[in-house]
Amino acid sequence: MVKLNNSSDLKLVFKYALKDFSRNYKKILSIIVTLYISLFILSAIFTIEDSLKKELNDNAKSLLGGDLEIDYNRNQGNLDLINQVKEFATVSQMIEFSTMISTTNREKNKSLFTRIKTVDEKYPLYGKVVYEPKGAYERIQKEPNTILINESLTKTLNININEVIKVQDQLFTVVGIIKTVPDVSGFVAFGDWALAGKQTLEILKLNGIGSFLNYEYKVKFNHNDNAEILEKKIKNIFKNDQKVKLRYPENSASGLKRIISNFSQFLSLVSISAMLIAGIGIANTLLSFINHNNMSIAVRKAVGFYSGNIKLLYYMQLFILLFIITIFAYCSSFLIVPIADKYLSDGLGLNINPIFSFLNFLKIFLVGFLVLLIFSIPTINAIDQVKASNLFRNVFQNLQFYYSKKSITISIFLLSILILLFTLGSENPVYSLGYFGAFFVCLIVFFLLSKLIIFSLKKIKSFSNISLNVSIKNITQTKSITPITIMSLGLGVTLLLTLALVGTNFKREIAKSIPDIAPDYFFVGIQKGEREKFEQSILSMDPNASIEIVPMVSSGIVKINGINPNTYITPDNDSYWVIGSERRSSWAKKVPEDNPIIKGKWWDLSKNNQLQISLDAKVAKDLNINIGDIFTLNIYGREIEGEIINFREVDYRDLSINFAMLFNPQFAINIPHEYLATTKFDNLDKFNEIQMLKILPSLSMIKIADYLNKVTSVLNKVFIAVTLISTVTIVIGLIVISSAIMVQGKVKEFQNLVFKILGFSKKKVVFSSLIEFIIIFISVILIAIFFAVIGSKFIMENIFELVWKFDVIVLIYLGLSIGLVTLLLILLTNLKYLNPKIYPLIRNQ
Amino acid sequence: MNTLLKLKKVNLKYQTGKKNISVLKDINLITKKKESISIVGESGSGKTSLIMLIGGLERATSGKIFFQNQEITKLSEDSISEIRKKNIGIIFQSFYLIPNYTAVENVALTLELNKFKNPEKEAKMLLERFGLKHRFNNLPGQLSGGEQQRVAIARAIAMKPELILADEPTGNLDTENSIMISEILFKYIKEEGSSLIMVTHDQKLANKAKRKIKIKDGKIK
Incomplete structure (x- = not known):
């Protein structure tokens, strides 16, 4: 310095x-x-x-x-405690659930699994609901069987205002369209949803598990009250209620x-x-x-x-x-x-x-x-x-x-x-550090590649083709731009190819591989006595449909080895969801085919009267659980202790039925339960959703293809942004190359002047540039493909945990495009040096 | 104490590959204040190398150089720069004006470096003195050779240096301009009392100096 x-x-x-x-x-x-x-x-x-x-x-x-959220998850919660809060603050009750919405009175009715938010007249405590037409929001509070649907839902099911739709087996009138609500959450961002009055819940037949019910109470403090004191007060009110979760504004979104x-x-x-x-x-x-x-x-x-x-x-x-x-x-x-x-x-x-x-x-x-x-x-x-x-x-x-x-x-x-x-x-500091590591490794490799090319070409004795000789001389000369070209082009191409390979692999997995192995439908809300009816209905529509049906019960982990489960894991851990709220669990007589046991043994039949638990191996690792540890589960209000007896390798990617916890059937069979089913149809057209809802009105159907389409649409936007930004690296690389050529402009002019004097045609000069480019670009593209393959494979398999496949078409397409653009740029930049003015140069002006 | 510059057994050698080339051999030279010296000799005899050493632009291989009784051979590059910017003005054969600076800016550069209060005003006065009033804001590329050299002289003398080093100051000029430049130079040293050491092939110009030194094969004859 x-x-x-x-x-x-x-x-x-x-x-x-x-x-x-x-x-x-x-x-x-x-x-x-x-x-x-x-x-x-x-x-x-x-x-x-x-x-x-x-x-x-x-x-x-x-x-x-609100200023605070009291979340009871699937239960209505302790209303006495809620009433205590109401004494000093405004409380608005909100219940969310998922159910089927269908069109009516059409030649071909359509249905959709939809999230519905029922709200009381105090909603929203903060912000505002944007809707149309005027007065529609007030109508859902006053008039039963009225509903507001969001814009996405109107498009998906092609519903108009004042149209009558079916929610389960009840008729509702669509009184308006919701543009936005203030409390945006995950599902709102992603899909179709509706808003209804608080009385709606009583009209519908909802069950706890299949409807994904969620009870929340939003609290707004009075203007002059001290929020900190009131937060403490509410914490104190709910201190003995283990089912409740309190959330604060800083936890929102x-x-x-x-x-x-x-x-x-x-x-x-x-x-x-x-x-x-x-x-x-x-x-x-x-x-x-x-x-x-x-x-x-x-x-x-x-x-x-x-x-x-x-x-x-x-x-x-x-x-x-x-x-x-x-x-x-x-x-x-x-x-x-x-x-x-x-x-x-x-x-x-x-x-x-x-x-x-x-x-x-x-x-x-x-x-x-x-x-x-x-x-x-x-x-x-x-x-x-x-x-x-x-x-x-x-x-x-x-x-x-x-x-x-x-x-x-x-x-x-x-x-x-x-x-x-x-x-x-x-x-994610580790990933950032890894990225920088990979970047500098690539940089060094491309630099070494440039030196290797120069070294190898220097060894070659001259050819009979003069253009080839000139191009080799250009690459190997002192102060040649070969290292700069190879490094800047190489890094840009590597980055773009890696991201392109990740993008195409990701899209292929979602568009083809996952749908190929995933079921066509998920069915939730099949009650204990409806199992046979469900199976018969499916098979009557498509006799070759393959059905997987499993019992399902909701349970929450209250303690692990007698202590609070939160001491085992932090909220930022991937497996926190297992203890975060109540989870669905099932039981099975045999080890599921795609869930091999990697530690421990299957059910101990000598302990049929005790709860035994088979746990997802990744969850066990994240929670630091050993075989023999004890989970205390809350199942329908009863606390039951269960012993962990084996770990299974669970792969959630195929979207088939998978559970983090499986119970021994000998014990679990007596727990009140319902069923979860998946179906893969031989011919999807034979399945009639509306007919199915007539048979089982409380049934919820989730069409996997709909969700995969939504994921693909979001991913497409993400990949457009990513590709645009990675293209910038190529553009900068090209500017670097172009400026490197211009830096050598004087030398090039002299060189071309000498060629001109010696009778070397312009065609030959251009041809030598072409050969120079081909030698450099082929070396760059080969190394870039090598890095892109390693990089994209690592990202797909280790970060996204999806299958990676070599996509030669993308590589050819992108490689040729980048090659052509680079060649054009090199030729255009060199063009102005092709016609040197002889007089100023020979007079050294 | 009338001595301005003293060179004592100064040697300069260059290494080209494994070969050592002796450019200057045991040079002894004393220059008094207000003295003008011309250095003549054949091409490659070491004339330019000698004034490079005097200006502190090259380091002697051995020997000592004193400027105003201070040994400059031992000084750091920055300290020599300090002496040069205050006391030594250099004029080159190829003028070497900064191409994207105007005539005034080229002259003002030296003055500003020496923290003059109104460098541009001073620079304009100098240029006016050399008949360049109409060229204040012209870039070097817009000036003739003679004009460029006048600007270069103005830059070199702006600080009223004790010593002016000139390397073939008329070498790139036609006869008319050569005469004009030599007149300006000698008039200036006479008026301001500066010393001049000038390398030239032009015998007429060389003869104008009070003392003429001939260098042959790196030695003063």
Whole structure:
């Protein structure tokens, strides 16, 4: 780095930095463009993430539905305790459940498994419900058998206002359409739902398990009351009630917040890759810029400028450039927010506005500063090589990157800060660190590849084809752009191919592989006496349908080895859901085919009067459970102790019936239960949902294809965003290559002039460029495919736990597209050097 | 104490590959204040190397150089820069003006480096003195060779240095311009009392100096 002198020196250097910058910025246009693009992407990610999180935080009470939420899950809860809360706060009851909604009076009626939210007249305690027409919301409170449906549902079932629909076997009139509700939750974001008055629950026949009932009480404190004191008071009221869960505004939309953090972490990593690729180009362009200013630097040294001050002059110019670009990039990222807002308001009903955050601006500036510094240190240090004595000799040798032990140490230190900046603040530091590791491994491999190509081609004696000889000479010459081309193109292509392979594998799994093995329908709410009727009805429609039907009971883990289960696991653990609320469990006589036992033994028939539990091996590992441990379960209000006797490997990906806990049937058979079934039809068209609902009105049917379509539609949007951002890395890579060619422009012009004098045709020059490109690109694409295959396989199999398959079509398609674009760019950039003006060159002007 | 510069057994060697080339051999030279010296000799004799050493732009392999009784051979590059910016002005054969700075800015650079209060005003006065009033805001590319060299001289003398080093100051100019430049240079040292060490092939110009030194094969003859 440079030695800082006194403040007047600093002032002088700054003045000259400003002056030089105002006159030189056109010469460093590629630095400006690449820096702007990468900082813009990073700014956009930060701004959208911040705006979203602010929206969620600002509306935390609306999203939660109150100052506090009392969640009783499947039970109505202790009304005495609720009444105690009502004495000092407003309480609104909300019950959510899932059931079938069907159209009526149509030639071909349609039905859909739908989430319904029943609310009382106090709803919503915070925020507002947006609906149409006017007065519709009041009608659902006053008039029984009325319902408001959301926009998605109107489209899916093609329902109009005032149309009569069936909810189970009851007729309801659709009195309006809901646009948004303040308390957005997971299902609202994803699917079809409806809002009904509190009396609806009494009209319908709902059962506990199949309807996925959920009782919640939202609490709003009086304006002047102290929220902290009241929270403590409510905590105290429910201290002995183990079934209740209290939630606070800061817990609202926690899932959504986690998704946002994860997604923005991933996009930030992609954008920092783009920045690092840009850094390679910046170093190269900067070196060329300094070479261009070689004489001016020597003059400055001759008139008495310190070398350190001259270096400082260049650092300051970069600093000024970065400051201006960061302002532009950050401000222009606000223009992206309305686009993101459109997608988010459509999907989540959230409205985001751009928010200026000085901290974000600083973060973006710091990232840019670190990248600039890391890549400019070896370049600006090259200024030391400029000697004022060159002015006497009229000889200016081209400068080279200058690496000293000190500069390498500083660069590594700055790089570590950059990595830490992205790793420590991220949702998943291990993945971030892994990403950086993979990035630098790729960078090193591509660098070594470039050296290997140069080394191998140098060994080759000349060919009879002159174009081939020229192209080999171009690749192997000193200061050739081969390493820069291979590194920047290689990293960009690797990233794009990896993401493309992940994307196509993911979509294939959801669109084809999962539906192939998954059942067509899930049926819930089959009561104990309805099992035979259900099976007969299915088989009467499609005799070849394969039905899997299992008993199902709801249970919650109250204690593990006599102590609170929360001491075994933290809420951020993947397996927290097992103890988070009541779960459905089943029993089986034989070991399920796709659930092999990996530890312990199947049921101990000598202990038929005791509850024995078979546990999902991953859950056991996450909870640190051993064979012989005791779970205390709450089943229909009774606490029953059960011993863990084996672990099963459960694979949930095939969407067949899987349970984290299985009981020994000898004990469980006496527990009141209902059935859960899946069916795979031989011919799906033979199944009639409406007919089935007539036979079993309380039955709920979940069509897997509908949900997979919804997942695919969400994923498509996600992959568009991911592909767009990863394409930026390619664009930056291309700018880097193009600028590298331009850096060599003078040499190319001379070369082409000599060729012209020697009678070497333009066609041959173009052909040699083509050969040069083919040699480099084939090497790059092969290595990039290798990395993309390893990377995408790891992501699919280890992170998403899905099947990975090699997709040659995507690779060919993308490889050819990138190849063509790169070739075009190289040819276009070289074009202007094809017709050198002879006179100025031979006169050395 | 009239001595401005003293060179004592100064040697300069370059290494090219495994070969050591002796450029200057045991140079002893004393320059008094207000003295003008021309250095002549054949190409490759070591003339330019000598003024590079005097200007502190090259380090001697051995020997000592004193400037105003201070040994500069032992100083750091920054300290030599400090001496150069205050006391030594250099004029090159190829002018070497910063291409994207105007004539005024090129001259003001030295003044600003020495913390002058009104560097641009001072620079304009100098340029006016050299007949370049109409060229204040022109870039070097818009000036003739003679004009460029006048700007370069203005830059070199802006600080009223004790010593002016000139390397073939008229080497790239036509006769008319050469005469003009030499007149300006000698008029200036006469008026301001600076010393001049000038390398030249031009005998007429060399003869204008009070003392003429001939260098042959790295040695003063």
